[in-house]
Amino acid sequence: MHTREAAERIEAYAEVGAFISRTAEDSAGPVVAVKDVVDVAGQVTTAGSVVLPAVPAGRDAPVVARIRRAGCAVIGKTNLHELALGPTSENPHFGVVRNPHDRNRVAGGSSGGSAAAVALGMCDWAVGSDTSGSIRIPAALCGVVGVKPTTGTVDVTGTVPVSHTQDTLGPLAPDVATAVRALELMTGVRLAPPARRARNLRLVVPDGWGADLDPPTAEVWVAVTDGLPRIRLPDRDRLVATGSTIVMAEAAARHGRWVSEAPDRLGADVRELLREACTVPRARYVRALFEAGVLRTELAAALSGWDALLVPATRIVAPLVGAPVARGELTDYTRPFSVTGHPVVTLPAPSTGLPVGIQLVGHHGGDEELLGVAAALERAWR
Structure with missing residues (x-):
């Protein structure tokens, strides 16, 4: 894709609200959109908020410098949930990121702009960040591929942090092959996912998970997991609570000061979340860090013995803009694998209605093998 073509598509779909700022780059690509938590030289990194200094970044974040050296052009900075602290990308400062499949619905968050940009062909692929599901949720709701690598795989230097122990960067892409190439460019590591056939995969689903899905999501979940064996996982509530404690405590350490210094400049939901985060006792945080290792x-x-675990990405399809949504409806299936740091690929599953995403969870450090599994399932599901 040429940057001129990408710019034309961005203009054509301006009502979706996918971008916060644009660059003036002119190149034959690959064209990449970057979530506005990652520094791009000459662009202000807003993190979707107005509380951070409006000073252009003096240099590219290492991940951006790396993809530029590989010949990529950065088309612009994508919109997100404020401070990357929410799952819908309904941003009070830069506008709602609307779902490419239904403009009355949200794109998901917090990397909503990156997912929408990929879904509408505004770029070849996009950089997202993920702390509790921020790549996987919008990938699922927008019908694109999202990769949360094993924590630590991609350098997060030059990124506005949420949780220094759980923050990750990864690609959103139209298909698995593009996601593989994107992850190669983001890490500088050559990947060779093994060629697999879906019928030979050892896939498994978690026992007791999937009973709380809305009807469209449940229909897809039942169809793609029919006949698969079930295994017992650590209790999901325990996984969610541990991850939430860690993220809240670390987000408060980084952003809690805005509650007292600039409360009126925060969106209401983020302000209340940070207020709650500031009350997490240190002792509970320390226990949660220990528990994360156990989990x-x-x-x-x-x-052990399985190629991948299949898990719903969200409980619900994309909610309507402005509708009250409990965070857990969108995060309770993604947060468990943030706290453990395992690699996850979210794939669009066959659906006759709004997109439904399924997470494929691989072995810690087994990103390459997991991408091979994802490619095989992608072929089988198309």
Whole structure:
């Protein structure tokens, strides 16, 4: 894709609200959109908020510098949920990111602009960040591929942080092959996912998960997991609570000061979240850090002998803009694998209605093998 073609598509779909700022780059690509938590030289990094200094970044973040050296052009900075602290991308400062499949619905968050840009062909692929599901949720709701690599795989230097122990960067792409190439460019590591056939994969689903899905999501979930064996995982409530405690405590350490210094410049939902985050006791945070290590070991043991675990990405399809949505409806299936740091690929599953995404969870550090599994399932589901 040429940057001129990308710019034309961005203009054509301006009502979706996918971008916060644009660059003036002119190149034959690959054209990449970057979530506005990552520094791009000459662009202000807003993190979707107005509380951060409006000073253009003096240099590219390492991940951006790396993809530029590989010949990529950065078309602009994508919109997101404020401070990357929410799952809908309804942004009070830069506008709602609307779902490409239904403009009355949200794109998901927090990397909503990146997912929408990919879904509408505004770029070849996009950079997103993920702390509790921020790549996987919008990928699921917008019908694109999202990759949360094993935590630590991609350098997060030059990124506005949420949780220094759980923040990750990864690609959103129209298909698995593009996602593989994008991850190669983001890391500088050559990947060679093994060629697999869907019928030979050892896939498994978590026992007791999937009973709380809305009807459209449940229909897809039942169809794609029919006949698959079930295994016992660590308790999901325990996984969610541990991850939430860590993220809240670390987000408060980074952004909690805005509650007292500039409360009127925060969106209402983020302001209330940060107020709550500031009350997390240190002792609970320390216990959660220990528990995260235990959970990582338990999940690794549960996945032994299997190629991948299939898990719903969200409980619901994309909600309507402005509709009250409990955060857990969108995050309770993604947060568990943030706390353990395992790699996850979200794939669009066959659906006759709004997009439904399914997470494929792989072995810790087994990103390459997981991408091979994802490619095989992508072929089978098309």
